[in-house]
Amino acid sequence: MPDNLEKFTCLKRDIAKINIDPLQRGGILTPAAREALLEWGDGYSICDFCAGMLDRITNPPVEEFVHAVLPEFLGTDEVRVTHGARESKFAAMHALCEKGDWVVMDGNAHYTTVLAAERAGLKIEYVPSSKEPDYAITAEGYVQAIERAYEHKGNVSMAVLTYPDGNYGNLADAGAISGACHDYGVPLLLNGAYSVGRMPVNARELGADIIVASGHKSMAASGPVGLLGASEEYAKTIFRLSPTKKNKEVELLGCTVRGAPLLTLMASFPAVVERIRHWPEEVEKARAFSAEMEKLGMKQLGDRPHNHDLMFFLAENLFEISQKAKKGRYFLYRDLKERGISGIKPGLTRQFKLSTFGLSKEEMDEVIRAFDEIINSYENQ
Amino acid sequence: MPDNLEKFTCLKRDIAKINIDPLQRGGILTPAAREALLEWGDGYSICDFCAGMLDRITNPPVEEFVHAVLPEFLGTDEVRVTHGARESKFAAMHALCEKGDWVVMDGNAHYTTVLAAERAGLKIEYVPSSKEPDYAITAEGYVQAIERAYEHKGNVSMAVLTYPDGNYGNLADAGAISGACHDYGVPLLLNGAYSVGRMPVNARELGADIIVASGHKSMAASGPVGLLGASEEYAKTIFRLSPTKKNKEVELLGCTVRGAPLLTLMASFPAVVERIRHWPEEVEKARAFSAEMEKLGMKQLGDRPHNHDLMFFLAENLFEISQKAKKGRYFLYRDLKERGISGIKPGLTRQFKLSTFGLSKEEMDEVIRAFDEIINSYENQ
Numbered sequence: 001m002p003d004n005l006e007k008f009t010c011l012k013r014d015i016a017k018i019n020i021d022p023l024q025r026g027g028i029l030t031p032a033a034r035e036a037l038l039e040w041g042d043g044y045s046i047c048d049f050c051a052g053m054l055d056r057i058t059n060p061p062v063e064e065f066v067h068a069v070l071p072e073f074l075g076t077d078e079v080r081v082t083h084g085a086r087e088s089k090f091a092a093m094h095a096l097c098e099k100g101d102w103v104v105m106d107g108n109a110h111y112t113t114v115l116a117a118e119r120a121g122l123k124i125e126y127v128p129s130s131k132e133p134d135y136a137i138t139a140e141g142y143v144q145a146i147e148r149a150y151e152h153k154g155n156v157s158m159a160v161l162t163y164p165d166g167n168y169g170n171l172a173d174a175g176a177i178s179g180a181c182h183d184y185g186v187p188l189l190l191n192g193a194y195s196v197g198r199m200p201v202n203a204r205e206l207g208a209d210i211i212v213a214s215g216h217k218s219m220a221a222s223g224p225v226g227l228l229g230a231s232e233e234y235a236k237t238i239f240r241l242s243p244t245k246k247n248k249e250v251e252l253l254g255c256t257v258r259g260a261p262l263l264t265l266m267a268s269f270p271a272v273v274e275r276i277r278h279w280p281e282e283v284e285k286a287r288a289f290s291a292e293m294e295k296l297g298m299k300q301l302g303d304r305p306h307n308h309d310l311m312f313f314l315a316e317n318l319f320e321i322s323q324k325a326k327k328g329r330y331f332l333y334r335d336l337k338e339r340g341i342s343g344i345k346p347g348l349t350r351q352f353k354l355s356t357f358g359l360s361k362e363e364m365d366e367v368i369r370a371f372d373e374i375i376n377s378y379e380n381q
Numbered sequence: 382m383p384d385n386l387e388k389f390t391c392l393k394r395d396i397a398k399i400n401i402d403p404l405q406r407g408g409i410l411t412p413a414a415r416e417a418l419l420e421w422g423d424g425y426s427i428c429d430f431c432a433g434m435l436d437r438i439t440n441p442p443v444e445e446f447v448h449a450v451l452p453e454f455l456g457t458d459e460v461r462v463t464h465g466a467r468e469s470k471f472a473a474m475h476a477l478c479e480k481g482d483w484v485v486m487d488g489n490a491h492y493t494t495v496l497a498a499e500r501a502g503l504k505i506e507y508v509p510s511s512k513e514p515d516y517a518i519t520a521e522g523y524v525q526a527i528e529r530a531y532e533h534k535g536n537v538s539m540a541v542l543t544y545p546d547g548n549y550g551n552l553a554d555a556g557a558i559s560g561a562c563h564d565y566g567v568p569l570l571l572n573g574a575y576s577v578g579r580m581p582v583n584a585r586e587l588g589a590d591i592i593v594a595s596g597h598k599s600m601a602a603s604g605p606v607g608l609l610g611a612s613e614e615y616a617k618t619i620f621r622l623s624p625t626k627k628n629k630e631v632e633l634l635g636c637t638v639r640g641a642p643l644l645t646l647m648a649s650f651p652a653v654v655e656r657i658r659h660w661p662e663e664v665e666k667a668r669a670f671s672a673e674m675e676k677l678g679m680k681q682l683g684d685r686p687h688n689h690d691l692m693f694f695l696a697e698n699l700f701e702i703s704q705k706a707k708k709g710r711y712f713l714y715r716d717l718k719e720r721g722i723s724g725i726k727p728g729l730t731r732q733f734k735l736s737t738f739g740l741s742k743e744e745m746d747e748v749i750r751a752f753d754e755i756i757n758s759y760e761n762q
Binding site for chain 2: 001006007008009011013014015019021024025026027028029032033034035036037038039040041042043044045047048049059060062065069073083084086087090094099111112114115116118119150213216217220221222223224235240243244245248250251253256257258259260261262263266267269270273307327342371
């Protein structure tokens with residue numbers, strides 16, 4: 001063993017005052033979740049009163065949360081807690097699809113949807129988006145993708161819609177898409193990693209048979225933790241019990257999240273339900289921010305007017321600056337950081353995404369001011 | 382939504398002064414890990430400086446921890462961080478075995494090993510233990526189990542040894558068992574959920590091709606977090622890259638633990654390395670405790686003299702009390718709790734397991750005194 005292991009202790013996060021990374025805006029803990037972290041931090045802390053099934057623990061009240069509150073919250077029949085949205089997607093695919101089957105997914109799908117399908121041995125038929133500037137996904141696209149998979153003599157056993165996608169923050173017409181999939185008898189999995197916990201989402205109303213969510217991405221929870229919801233028809237296969245080990249669900253390997261992350265999810269939940277009520281304000285904020293960015297010469301791609309806090313910008317002016325700036329393509333990252341702002345990936349200038357979720361008016365103004373100052377500082381050189 | 386969601390906040394653990402649950406003794410956080418929890422609690426907190434691969438993050442120093450420190454610590458070529466030992470086992474089986482293959486495992490295997498095999502679609506051939514009082518597992522047993530699987534015309538693609546098992550705390554002769562498996566060309570997976578982080582374990586020295594560990598069970602980490610180590614030969618399949626998503630490992634769905642649990646594992650690591658140096662003292666403590674329990678009329682099953690802090694006791698005297706006691710079979714749980722001790726499952730009296738790991742001499746004395754008092758209080762009735 002190396003001598004200096006102390007370097008792995010006392011590590012501090014080097015974080016900026018304002019973080020506009022879409023991945024992180026929805027995962028900032030509430031004060032109640034921070035308390036839960038400390039109280040339930042030890043290894044198997046929620047197992048003190050477990051009789052063998054994680055989701056049936058009554059002290060703390062996991063059972064009520066998982067079997068009563070979450071199904072109503074997601075608008076689905078059964079819900080389980082998982083390690084995250086990607087693990088939920090894999091579990092659903094692994095349980096419901098056979099190796100060699102086809103899964104149809106939107107061209108804007110998160111990379112983890114692709115990995116989940118690859119891990120489950122599935123072939124992928126994409127629904128291409130409409131390309132720049134909208135990158136829209138349509139129900140007709142799903143019909144065509146399913147038809148193409150059939151032409152390969154494939155069995156299409158699942159469709160996935162990313163709602164919204166993680167690049168453009170586009171919210172496709174999920175109702176129309178689920179209708180199209182159901183016409184072919186294909187169940188729809190809705191990836192709500194960027195929606196559940198931020199905005200109202202009801203699987204039943206949208207026609208989604210399966211829904212996945214991310215605690216650390218959008219539910220103010222300490223990861224890894226996520227949700228997997230399913231209608232009765234699919235839940236009985238996904239959450240099937242072991243033939244040999246009583247009361248243990250095979251696809252979840254018995255229990256999933258066995259400690260603090262689940263308790264942070266529960267502790268933040270009242271605040272999450274409350275913030276969802278304010279979603280129209282978040283959309284207004286995003287639109288106002290987008291308008292300000294466009295005044296500075298950048299262009300917001302994807303849905304217009306935009307319906308989500310995650311936004312994608314094309315910035316030819318910043319790209320031009322990067323061609324001349326001393327720090328090259330890292331100038332934007334560094335100049336923003338100097339102004340207390342982080343979350344745009346180092347090296348990106350021509351196109352990038354960001355989120356305004358949960359930012360105050362003052363913080364949004366500060367971000368806009370920073371972009372304005374940076375652009376001006378190079379134009380005046 | 383129900384009105385009263387506040388019940389999910391401010392939840393407190395109702396814990397006893399001394400917890401002798403084997404599941405929990407090794408997962409109690411160090412002060413450094415508690416600091417890490419708060420510092421890195423937010424959702425995707427370790428992703429601030431990620432360039433696309435979790436295990437290559439240099440700030441915090443995940444890369445050095447995962448690629449240099451952990452392989453040396455486990456005595457294996459490649460290591461990745463996972464959601465826990467069960468998830469590690471499934472990942473290895475799913476990557477290395479074909480559906481319908483056979484896996485050979487010890488009869489003392491943890492239920493999650495069975496679930497991992499069932500989830501991966503594998504058939505199981507058990508190596509029976511020698512039954513009471515030793516419950517021993519031998520290399521010859523593995524030879525016979527592999528032969529039996531061959532008789533079913535099965536392809537045996539993995540063997541698993543639980544080291545130690547979670548019932549008796551038995552440490553089988555892993556070297557002899559790996560030798561037997563290798564004679565048949567079968568790789569051995571060592572389940573170190575109860576050993577790695579408590580005692581010295583070196584996969585290479587024991588002949589294990591794959592090794593799994595549990596952060597929340599035995600490495601003083603906040604779960605869910607575990608390790609999956611493999612020799613080069615198997616690592617290249619388990620940790621294969623996606624054919625379509627650059628730098629993403631399919632079996633891990635890209636990233637696994639994306640926040641605080643990994644940082645708590647790192648923060649506790651120096652203390653874990655240090656406590657392993659004191660393992661001989663832990664064994665001495667366990668043996669002394671066992672001797673005291675036997676003086677009180679109970680019998681320790683499994684390896685004798687015992688080589689691990691996890692011990693299984695047969696207590697006919699407590700069972701007899703339960704037949705007459707007012708609280709019936711719950712008397713032991715309640716009487717211990719009254720004395721500030723928890724960790725024996727409610728309702729158990731005739732046989733139960735416990736752990737002395739990390740207990741001080743005074744705490745061990747207190748537990749023995751409690752058993753003594755309880756037994757006497759009923760005998761004098």
